[in-house]
Amino acid sequence: QKEVEQDPGPLSVPEGAIVSLNCTYSNSAFQYFMWYRQYSRKGPELLMYTYSSGNKEDGRFTAQVDKSSKYISLFIRDSQPSDSATYLCAMRGAGGSYIPTFGRGTSLIVHP
Amino acid sequence: DVKVTQSSRYLVKRTGEKVFLECVQDMDHENMFWYRQDPGLGLRLIYFSYDVKMKEKGDIPEGYSVSREKKERFSLILESASTNQTSMYLCASSLGFAGELFFGEGSRLTVL
Numbered sequence: 273q274k275e276v277e278q279d280p281g282p283l284s285v286p287e288g289a290i291v292s293l294n295c296t297y298s299n300s301a302f303q304y305f306m307w308y309r310q311y312s313r314k315g316p317e318l319l320m321y322t323y324s325s326g327n328k329e330d331g332r333f334t335a336q337v338d339k340s341s342k343y344i345s346l347f348i349r350d351s352q353p354s355d356s357a358t359y360l361c362a363m364r365g366a367g368g369s370y371i372p373t374f375g376r377g378t379s380l381i382v383h384p
Numbered sequence: 385d386v387k388v389t390q391s392s393r394y395l396v397k398r399t400g401e402k403v404f405l406e407c408v409q410d411m412d413h414e415n416m417f418w419y420r421q422d423p424g425l426g427l428r429l430i431y432f433s434y435d436v437k438m439k440e441k442g443d444i445p446e447g448y449s450v451s452r453e454k455k456e457r458f459s460l461i462l463e464s465a466s467t468n469q470t471s472m473y474l475c476a477s478s479l480g481f482a483g484e485l486f487f488g489e490g491s492r493l494t495v496l
Contacts, residue, residue: 280424306484315388315474315487316427360427362485370415370482371442376426 275299278361278375287384291348295361295375298342302363305337306372307346310358319359320346351382387411388488390475396494403462405491407475416458417476417485418442418450427474433458465495 278295285291293307304323308316320335322328328335334347344363348355358379362372391406409416417432419442429442431450439450447469451459458477462469472492476485 278426304482308485308487313490313492315476315489316485317487318484321484370478371417371429371432372485374427376424 275373276361276363276375278378280376280378282379282381284381284383285351287351287353287382289351289382291346291351291355291380291382293346293348293359293361293378293380295344295363296342297344297363297373299363299365299373300339300342301365302373303366304364304372305335305344306362307333307335308360308362308374310360310377312357316360348380351380353382353384356380356382388475388477388486390473390488390491392491393489394492394494396496397465398496399466401465401495403465403493403495405460405462405473405475405493407458407460407488408456409458409475409477409486410456411477411479411486412455413477413479413483413486414455415478415480415483416452417478418448418458418460419474419476420444420471421474421490422471430460430473462493465493467495469493470495 307320310316358377360377361375364372
């Protein structure tokens with residue numbers, strides 16, 4: 273079992289839909305949780321960065337962390353075709369372990 | 385804005401050739417990383433460096449070496465390229481232990 277599990281998709285939704293992307297993990301030492309967005313033929317870019325449990329909102333994006341269930345989510349409201357990309361979750365522990373562990377990424381397609 | 389530049393976006397090499405992939409960052413980051421990204425396998429860490437002339441093996445260092453002679457530059461070397469090294473290679477940098485990773489646009493290497 274990988275430390276971080278993420279369904280590769282693809283996930284296809286109509287424009288305007290609410291999208292839910294998820295990752296599960298097994299390492300209870302993870303404290304920092306990130307979502308990266310990667311457009312085709314580009315490098316990943318950081319979308320959301322959260323610490324410990326709770327929600328964080330940024331525009332149409334909400335990141336949610338449930339440490340008790342070892343489950344994180346990224347919600348996208350009013351999805352747009354420009355949101356079509358691969359979304360990678362990443363997480364790491366505190367202190368010296370600063371190398372993040374990545375999920376495999378979920379491919380999202382938002383069709384007009 | 386932080387910029388991580390990978391000098392070659394697309395390369396085609398022959399089996400047995402020595403390959404150099406160059407990465408330069410312009411934000412004085414201590415940490416630099418090399419990943420490879422393959423469909424279904426996600427991002428896998430090859431090597432990282434937390435200081436000039438320092439290097440640490442990642443998850444899949446076999447067949448690769450790295451060089452960091454200057455803080456801003458981190459090179460990935462394939463001493464004798466093989467077809468199973470055909471992949472997308474991503475360079476990243478980060479500031480300090482808690483910093484986010486900034487990625488380059490990637491170098492797509494094909495080994496024939």
